[in-house]
Amino acid sequence: MLQEKVIVGAGTRYPLDGLLTLPAGASSPVPAVVLVHGSGSSDKDERIGGLTPFKDIAEGLAKRGIASLRYDKRSFAHGFKMLRDKTLTITVKEETVDDAILATEILKGDLRINPDAVFIVGHSMGAMLAPRIDAEGGNYRGLILMAGTPRRLEEVVVEQGREALSEMNPLLRLLAKGQVQRTAELFSGLYELSDEEAKLKKTGGGTTLYYFKEMGEHAASDYLAVSKKPMLIMQGENDFQVNVDRDFAAYKHLLGDRPNVTFKLYKGLNHAFVPSLGKGIVQAKKEYAVERHIGDEVVDDIARWIENVVA
Numbered sequence: 001m002l003q004e005k006v007i008v009g010a011g012t013r014y015p016l017d018g019l020l021t022l023p024a025g026a027s028s029p030v031p032a033v034v035l036v037h038g039s040g041s042s043d044k045d046e047r048i049g050g051l052t053p054f055k056d057i058a059e060g061l062a063k064r065g066i067a068s069l070r071y072d073k074r075s076f077a078h079g080f081k082m083l084r085d086k087t088l089t090i091t092v093k094e095e096t097v098d099d100a101i102l103a104t105e106i107l108k109g110d111l112r113i114n115p116d117a118v119f120i121v122g123h124s125m126g127a128m129l130a131p132r133i134d135a136e137g138g139n140y141r142g143l144i145l146m147a148g149t150p151r152r153l154e155e156v157v158v159e160q161g162r163e164a165l166s167e168m169n170p171l172l173r174l175l176a177k178g179q180v181q182r183t184a185e186l187f188s189g190l191y192e193l194s195d196e197e198a199k200l201k202k203t204g205g206g207t208t209l210y211y212f213k214e215m216g217e218h219a220a221s222d223y224l225a226v227s228k229k230p231m232l233i234m235q236g237e238n239d240f241q242v243n244v245d246r247d248f249a250a251y252k253h254l255l256g257d258r259p260n261v262t263f264k265l266y267k268g269l270n271h272a273f274v275p276s277l278g279k280g281i282v283q284a285k286k287e288y289a290v291e292r293h294i295g296d297e298v299v300d301d302i303a304r305w306i307e308n309v310v311a
Contacts, residue, residue, distance in 0.1 A: 001062040008071045008103045014078045016099060018071030019044055021058040022112060031117035031306050032067035033057075033144070034103045036096065036133065038124025039153075041076040046123065049288035051272050053123060060299035066306060067113055068121075069103050083206040089199050090206060091214040096129055101137040117141050117310045121302070122148060124241065124271065129215075131223030142230035142309045144302060147239055147271050149247035150221040150254055154187040154212045156242065160281055163240070167280040191216065221254060230260040232305045234298070236269030238276035240284075264301055273298050 001024050008016040023030055035054045037046050045052040058068040075082065075095050082090055100120070108115040120140045122130030127148020134140050149156060161180035165173050186203060190213055193201075198210035233255070235248045242248075248265060255261040270276040270287060273294045279287035 001059060006069065006071075006106055008069075008099055008106065012102075014074050014081070014099075016071045016074060016077050017044065018069055018103065018106075019058070020067065020069050020106070020110070021062045022067045023062050023065045026065065026112065029112060029114040029117075030065055030067050031119065031141075031310055032069065032107045032113045033061065033119045033121045033302075033306075034100060034107060034138075035068060035070040036100045036120060036122040036126035036130060037073045038126055038147075041079055042073045043076055044070045044072050046070075048272065049285065050291035051274060051288050051293075053272050053274075053294060056294040057121065057299060057302070060294065060296070061303055064299065064303035066303055067107070069107050071099070071103055074099055089208065089210055091211055092125075092129055093214070096126065097133050097136060100126075100129075100133045104133075104138050104140070114310075117306070119144055119306060119309075121146065124148060125153070128153065128220045131220050131227055132218050134227065134229065135223050140229065142232070142306070143227075144232045144234070144305070145251070146234045146273065147236065147242055148220070148233075148251075149242045150219075150224055150250050151247065152212075152216045152219060154190060154216065156247075158184045158187060159243070159246075160241065164281050167282040187212065221250075224251075224254055228260075230262075230309045231255065231258075232262045232264065232302065234264045234266070234273070234301070236266045236271060236273055236276070238268060238278070239271045240279075240281045240287075241271040262305060266298065269298075 002022040004020045006018040006020050008018045045055040054070045058070055061068055107113050107118050118140055119142050120130045120138055121144040123146045127145035130143050130145055161183055165180055198213045199208050201209040203209060233251045268275055274292035277287050
């Protein structure tokens with residue numbers, strides 16, 4: 001395995017440290033993936049607590065003859081700079097989409113990579129955005145969607161809040177119930193707001209309602225409905241951030257009749273595709289604190305699926 005440092009967005013206002021991981025001893029151009037983060041600020045390994053999902057995937061794929069590019073998310077590397085920029089209203093385009101396309105261009109321009117065999121691996125919100133990234137310039141051979149959903153982000157946020165209430169003791173539930181209700185009310189009528197109205201309403205930190213509105217107006221389901229690309233859709237059975245019965249089932253409802261779409265559900269794995277400790281969303285920090293790694297089953301499935309698509 002070979003690893004090389006790269007800069008995604010070199011020469012732009014927001015250059016990002018990246019890592020190109022290559023199989024050792026490859027004699028011809030190899031397939032590759034670009035790894036796209038979930039929500040929040042994440043480093044190139046997508047580190048959360050004791051887990052490093054992107055590092056696990058990159059190193060595992062390299063052993064199986066597939067290259068990868070992972071990089072620090074813009075909000076991780078330049079979060080304060082983005083918030084201080086008064087000319088910028090942050091959306092997923094600036095936060096994720098543009099950088100994923102720049103990273104893809106690096107892969108396709110590398111002579112060691114087969115430019116006709118570049119795939120996107122989107123995790124969580126990255127999976128939600130992957131069809132848009134593909135349509136807006138990624139132009140991948142296929143899409144690998146890990147722990148995503150075709151539903152809108154605000155729906156998931158509200159449901160996660162209600163799920164958290166169900167796990168709380170009665171006192172905490174009483175204290176938190178109002179906040180969950182206020183969040184639901186904040187999103188009510190979201191698409192009836194003008195862009196300017198949505199930009200003026202904050203949801204937390206530097207995020208505005210426009211972040212959700214702009215993303216919702218480019219819904220994953222709309223891109224999926226017209227995409228003809230091969231897809232691998234993966235989810236852990238014990239995922240408490242997206243729901244098997246709602247989210248994995250929604251993918252099947254949209255895409256289940258397509259012969260080039262493969263569905264994989266993993267017994268006992270959580271949102272990060274490592275063995276679950278049985279914690280719920282309220283105890284997410286404890287769930288992700290213990291060091292574990294993505295196992296061979298998941299990486300083997302990704303590698304075999306890529307090999308079958310390229311063959």
